Amino acid sequence: MTARALLASARVQLKGESRMSGVTAGIVQPAVFMTVTMLAANQAVAGTRIAIGCGLLGLWGAIVWKFGMVLRQERQQGILPGIVSRPTGLVLVLAGKSLGAVLRSSVLTVLTVGAVAAAAGRPVHIAAPVGFAITALATLVSAATLGLLLCSVFLLTRSAVRIAETLTYPVFILGGLLVPTSVLPDWAQWLSTLVSLRWAAELLLDAAAGRGQDPGDWTLLLATTACYAVLAAVALRAVMRRIRAEGTLELV
Template sequence: MGERLAGTAWVLWTCARMQAREMAGNHLGLIICIVQPAVLVLVTVGSRTDQPTATLTRWTIGVVLTSLWASTVWVAGGILRMELHYGTLAASVTSVRPGFLVLLGKCLGATLRSVVVIAVSVTVTVALTGTGISLHNPGWLLLGTLLTVVSGASLGMLLACVLLLTQYGQQVSAALMYPVFILGGLLVPADLLPVQLRWCSTLISLRWAQDFLAGAASGTVAPGSLGMAALLTVGYFVLAVVLFGKVVDRARKEGTLELV
């Protein structure tokens, strides 16, 4: 059991490190993780410094998570399509290690790098604008951040499988990104949306992560929000593993994917 866990950890670490290195030269990733969060901070937090600290803190966390969603769609979600493009998909899905484990490691690497770069960009921009935010309960904030990384990676896995099944990956990515910007409850509060659309945000783990992180940073811990984020994350992961298996089976039986 110990050797198996060590082997799994090694695969995840190796794949995560490789994906993080690949992202270093991704200009789209730099725009999404550096430029976009800085602009969003200036438009939201930077222009309303008269708001209460708790509100500014929630908006700032919303900017981080909105940028993370964009990175998940365009970077983590496109991992399998890029491997198909470069001809390395076969090695990933037919190796001695489970293919979904390789994908998970790469999505973890992409998500973790995105979170770090976005956080740096937001921190610098907030400091330059002189915006005051609160950061209470550092232990809970760390736990919430780790769950957010895992949740982003699970979403990335799910999107990677979905986008691999269509030849209109860029169009689908764009179609997925902006509705979450509006309906996800991250920058636009859910109570400002039409009643018929408010339920949409309850299916997005990042919304619950924002509730937990914003509350913890302001001094109020909401374990219910953390639990909902964790539950949705597990759901994303299970769906991603099931869909990944179907993608591989389809490729092997029907030859619909260019694995060789």
Template sequence: MFNVLWGTIKIQMKNSWARPMFRFTLIASPMLNTVLIYEMFRHSGQSDAASYIILGSGLMGLWSSICFSSIGDIARDRYMGVLPFLFTSPSNYNVLIVAKTIGNTLLASLTLVVSWLTAGLLFRLTLVVPHPIVFLGALVVTIIGFVAISIPISYLMLLSRKTGLYMNVLDIPVTLLCGFVFPLNVLPQWTQPISQALVPTWSTRLLHLALQPTIDWVALRTTMTWNAGLILLYGGLTVVFWHAIQLRVRRNATLEVSE
């Protein structure tokens, strides 16, 4: 299983990099988003504007890369006619989905580096990291959280041929609801429960807490607890979705023509 997992991660990263759309979301998109968000915060007077500019554009690129890669892989496998063979292969299809998602997320994490370099070269902005170990831990939790939310969504895409539509629908709303670019208190009150149910919301909050000069350890522990709880919840949903989808696919035999 480990050999299949590691081999799929490497192949997935190579295949993703070969796609022009992925390279755009990995390089060009965070650069453009950095310029856009900088203009938004230019005269805001907000003390932590640099963190929103750099982290915001990087997280936007990270989520877009996941939407157009991990979720889109189901559509590509279906259109190439290999989805039924992968689904019924001796290698567990769960391992393949997890490996593809991990590979895409690790590669897409470079958007944070691209946004940091863009902000530094164009606007002389820098991201001060007073607690590198805490920030690194928060970044690892963030990557795990993005993987956790991507896998159940990918499973749901097995049942539909409209993955292109759903990828575009998921991109911007999640960016807004998770507070990548601005604090969530500016959103309407009715959106708050939705935001709280999304693990990227808590991952974003965790990264901002890790950048504070003096860490609020109570808030950090609370945010970590929420991240861990939602990651476990998404893991449970993944198991439920997999068993339900597996039964339906094997019963109806409509994997290639599901609507």
């Protein structure tokens, strides 16, 4: 029942989106990030490292905006109150629709970073494709789980868009996606351990290079993702209780 609800929600979201909906998040932003970073980086920096960092940047940007926009669209179309009141519940439907919304952007991001890297003469090399694919799937799940946690903000305040803008870049930095976490201040390095994308990036780089992945990195990726899932469930339940008690959805 859970898997069926997730797949059905994702399918509905994909069918309802325009073909151009993922262009900005999946093509424009990753291409700009890749180009600027390669121009600024030393030639010794591998294209694969830059591609992975820019790919994760594109994924996180899509997660923040797509997850939030799904809620806004449901509210504007008058669908959200009906979802809240049904037995399936908001969490499952929201997770499925949000993953559907991000899927197109994720595919476009992968194609874009690969094409830009190849065009720049610094192609992406994946030495362990199976391990890389498994890690990429775990990364998508982790980022989506953190996105669900942020979704509760979009239901509670009219300033959700501004908050999303504020949260986007700290994750870029703390996750070490382009700037190594070793150059951050001590307090920021401590905070970066709470960002699952940091551990995902390390695992993806290891798989791309054909190195053995550090079990500690997997433990931290799974642990942070599990924490996000628990917090998201608690936050969304609290939001639902508030909504039902007040009879309103505070969303522009």
